[in-house]
């Protein structure tokens with residue numbers, strides 16, 4: 001894949017020190033530009049929340065927050081972390097399995113919206129809301145009976161339109177609606193609309209279709225239950241194409257579709273994670289060994305999927321670029337190949353520790369460097385860092401903002 005000169009230069013500099021690699025680098029200026037473009041593609045009035053779980057790095061959060069209306073957090077831990085990293089940011093508190101302590105923390109923190117996942121959770125919100133002395137504003141997370149995005153690609157995850165632990169199907173939504181209108185909850189909770197997040201890995205055409213179906217359902221539901229000026233969170237799940245790393249989600253097309261779908265008096269909101277931060281992150285490492293096994297060439301690199309679990313989690317090859325390493329100083333032959341396809345594995349004692357398969361290389365030798373791209377989302381923070389106790393990567397930031 002194409003490698004920015006700034007990332008290449010940093011990798012080369014870090015490689016001078018044995019302990020300099022593996023490392024993560026986040027290009028914050030690239031992130032700022034990308035997030036600004038997403039914001040600009042959305043119609044005025046459509047709110048952009050960033051799903052913190054994609055990458056909660058504080059510098060990443062501060063950079064994204066410049067273009068976002070708020071941050072979506074899915075645990076009490078993310079809530080505290082995001083509030084500390086970006087003081088004053090509007091927060092939406094979601095996620096399954098909220099505890100009483102988590103709900104109380106969210107109410108105390110004055111979150112903008114609480115996304116309620118079940119009637120039971122709604123009832124549990126009553127006590128902290130009463131203690132707060134002001135109404136808590138909630139969205140019901142809906143699992144509507146939409147035809148749903150078709151799982152057309154291998155790596156699409158379905159979370160709605162089908163049996164799921166997330167949100168409420170029409171029956172549960174009905175129960176929750178009765179509950180929130182009751183004497184107990186009506187004084188302390190305010191229903192503002194519906195929240196959905198139905199699938200991940202949707203291209204713009206699929207996202208448009210999902211938005212239309214969610215709005216068809218949501219408008220009828222909110223009208224029936226008398227929700228004034230309803231809000232609809234349409235979710236995240238905008239695709240990142242790991243096979244074609246230069247491709248981008250069609251934000252302009254999606255933005256036009258949202259403009260056409262929107263109606264006065266309503267608020268639309270999206271909450272992407274992956275498609276916001278994936279592109280700004282790189283995982284840089286060095287080749288430790290190259291060998292051929294039963295006809296297949298393997299390169300073993302420092303680190304592995306305990307630092308970058310994305311390819312193991314999603315079953316893809318992480319896109320990468322090879323950088324020639326420093327001159328070979330060791331007093332032994334340098335293993336390497338030229339004009340071959342190489343499987344790049346890490347240092348873990350498991351055959352699952354593969355970062356990329358069948359990567360065509362003009363030349364790859366021990367001591368060369370590999371930069372894995374699209375490593376800015378669901379990468380370091382979803383990885384099993386302590387497996388085998390190899391040293392952790394260092395973290396570097398290019399072009400810190402402000």
Ligand SMILES: *Cc1c(COP(=O)(O)O)cnc(C)c1O
Pocket residue numbers: 051053054072074094095196197199200201235236237238271272273274275
């Ligand atoms: C994970 C998640 C998102 C973000 O999904 P991406 O695929 O990263 O865009 C948004 N909303 C909810 C509720 C989520 O769980």
